[in-house]
Amino acid sequence: MSIKKLDKAALDKWVEACIKKQRVYGVQAKEDRFAFAPLAKAADLRLDYDVTILPPKKYFQPQCETLLKFDRQKGFESVFDDEPFVVFGVHPYDMVAIRQTDKLFADGQYDAHYMKRREQATIVVSDVQTASKDVFAGCMGTATINDGFDVLVTKVEGDYLVDIRTPKGELLAASISNAPDADAMSLKLRKLVWADNIEMLQKHKLDIRPDILPELLGRSYDHPVWEERAELCYSCGSCNLVCPTCYCFDVRDEVDWSLQKGERRRVWDGCLLNDFAAVAGGHNFRRNRADRFRHRYYRKGKYIPEKIGEIACVGCGRCITACTAKIANPVEVYNSLVHERK
Ligand code: SF4
Ligand code: SF4
Known part of the structure; x- marks a missing residue:
């Protein structure tokens, strides 16, 4: 896979291309807070958010979902949501939570409804730019993440490094395949962003490992x-x-x-x-x-x-x-x- 370097205009163009192709949910401002919601245009996407009101789990396990329909004459039929979608701007700690839920719903009693949505989803993780007032992901080892996502976006000195990790991510990033690869200096700076985030995301300090x-x-x-x-x-x-x-x-x-x-x-x-x-x-x-x-x-x-x-x-x-x-x-x-x- 590859790591591309985009300026803000190129990032917006890529997001617009994604929106044209499929359902995209992204983080947007809701009065003075932030929420994941259907994304209509790149300008609405806020990768500088601190934390969303609800986590992105609502797209994999909705607040209310129909599992099956039944009819005394016809029997029953399971209902699945099988339309592909993209969740854009998931913070690393929320991605860790999704990865955990994947394990729990795949283990023992396999949850076909949850897993179907996970198969249909392409997840773009975004490294945190602004710490929320109560975050302590830095203490929990979840301020950064190295796997489980399809694409990782990191803001590095005004540009965006787009780290493409899976075939689904490659498909989503097809329109930026000709963008320049990230240079060695940008990759070094990305490591500094990660180190800073571990420190920054400790608004409360856990006194044990x-x-x-x-x-x-x-x-x-x-x-x-x-x-x-x-x-x-x-x-x-x-x-x-x-x-x-x-x-x-x-x-x-x-x-x-x-x-x-x-x-x-x-x-x-x-x-x-x-x-x-x-x-x-x-x-x-x-x-x-x-x-x-x-x-x-x-x-x-x-x-x-x-x-x-x-x-x-x-x-x-x-x-x-x-x-x-x-x-x-x-x-x-x-x-x-x-x-x-x-
Ligand atoms: S711990 Fe706080 S948020 Fe949770 S149920 Fe009790 S009052 Fe409500
Ligand atoms: S801080 Fe921990 S317990 Fe509280 S909402 Fe986040 S993951 Fe759940």
Whole structure:
């Protein structure tokens, strides 16, 4: 594959060419914040954004999706979204989250609906240009990324290095195949951007190495921090909804009034919500707020790492910003386990 060097005009021209060919989602300004949305023109794309309100997972696991349609006469038919699309401007930490979800949805019970969308997607990662106020990806080893994406764009002194890594990326970059290759000096400067980003994306400092978290949590189940923080929790689930590594869902059957046909849909769910662990008979395995609060941190720092070998918090900082009770900061929670031993 190759690494091309484009000036801003050439980058815009390339983005326009991509938009002409297929569905493109890109980061755009929404009042004073940023969001991934359908991209109509290159001028709307903001690669200098700090963080998006929702992570790009919404394109692989939509908030609400139809899994199948059923009909008493005709039986049922699975529904798949198989139109190719491009997601432009994904930050490295969000790409790490997508890579983790890929593993989780391919492992054990293969999730054909998620995997179909992943097959159809071409992902253009963009190295971070502006740190958000709560990001701590630099502590989690996710401030930069070296694989899993199709194309990586890095701004280097006013130009853009476009690193094409996969056949899908090559197809997307066909219109810039004649652009000059990145020179040795630009590649050196790109390494400096990466080193700077590791430092810059540490607005909160984790006091231990992330790979120690499973062991730390292994001996912190009865720590008072769970009760103390959960006392202020509204069980609103905002921390779940904005998290790029949360992927839990609920499945519901919506039956037509005729009772002859309907749809099976899945919708996002969140482990902080009161009825997340509710089952038939009025039982609830995590009725207590503190149990739900603790469960979230155990998922991120112990249970999922034990499954896939990676910490399931990429340090995007979205939950910190989204929590109106100001209790969801994972760095504060984990640091309190380190420093305030029960
Ligand atoms: S737990 Fe918070 S900081 Fe970590 S990935 Fe989820 S939203 Fe981002
Ligand atoms: S966002 Fe804060 S208040 Fe809401 S459920 Fe999460 S921890 Fe609780």
